[in-house]
Amino acid sequence: MQTSSRTATILKRTAVVVAMVFAFFPIYWLIATSFKPFDEWASWPPVWLTENPTLQNYRIVFFPEAAREFAAAQQGSLDYKVSGSAWKAFQDSAIISTFATVLSVVFGTLSAYSIVRFRTGGENYPFQFLTVRMMPPIAVVVPMVALFAILRLSDTYFGLILAYTAFTLPFSIWMIRSFIEEVPAELEGAAMVHGMSQFRAFLTVTLPLVKGGILATALFIFILNWSEFLFALVLTSGKITTVTLQVANYVSASSGKLYGVQAAMGTISTLPVIVFGYLIQKHLVRGLSFGAVKR
Known part of the structure; x- marks a missing residue:
């Protein structure tokens, strides 16, 4: 009886771990890609954790001159929308x-x-x-x-x-x-x-x-x-x-989709939602559970 109960507990915990990996992996990949240099964005085999982290992707997001520097380094050109802040x-x-x-x-x-x-x-x-x-x-x-x-x-x-x-x-x-x-x-x-x-x-x-x-x-x-x-x-x-x-x-005429820049933009764009959720966290649990049980 104890062995079967222990096995069931292990299986449940394993299932939770697997579910958490599936849930959090896209978030990890988004953040990891945002710090990758250009040659690691779509490389094969994929680079799971870059050894050459860079803030260039974040600089392109906010500073137009960084986008022009990137275009020059890739010997290509970026359209106007991408080079905008x-x-x-x-x-x-x-x-x-x-x-x-x-x-x-x-x-x-x-x-x-x-x-x-x-x-x-x-x-x-x-x-x-x-x-x-x-x-x-x-x-x-x-x-x-x-x-x-x-x-x-x-x-x-x-x-x-x-x-x-x-x-x-x-x-x-x-x-x-x-x-x-x-x-x-x-x-x-x-x-x-x-x-x-x-x-x-x-x-x-x-x-x-x-x-x-x-x-x-x-x-x-x-x-x-x-x-x-x-x-x-x-x-x-x-x-x-x-x-x-x-x-x-974020698309370049010479490089196609700028996955690293898109990942940087996506990472930053999650912050307002996280901040909003943090500010109302003391009401959130009650709010989500309130009304769950009908009288």
């Missing part, structure tokens, strides 16, 4: 992702509260929201491009914020709805008996109780917005550049 891409992504996340969470919270407390739209109304998330974004890209061109929203902050908010709102509503359902309506009723309005009871009673869930939702929405590529590609034409577009732009 990535600062603007981070600035544009920060503005668009932050505002889109705030709008999605605010409207999602109000909509979820209306659905839970007032049964807005009936029992099947929440599922109708999910149909938007089930629809692949590519299916609506062409009409969106035409509509945004007519409204002159193409290649603008407001246009991308509107698009991101529209496609993350169903996810926001669905998640926050499950958190609000766990708060008994009797708590708000007691507050209203003492003279509070329905909206004030929501702000002072319900909202603090679901704060962790809202912050967890905000993190997921921010990740979706920060990593979005399709809408940024088709709804912009050069004036607005997001992080994902900047990564795709």
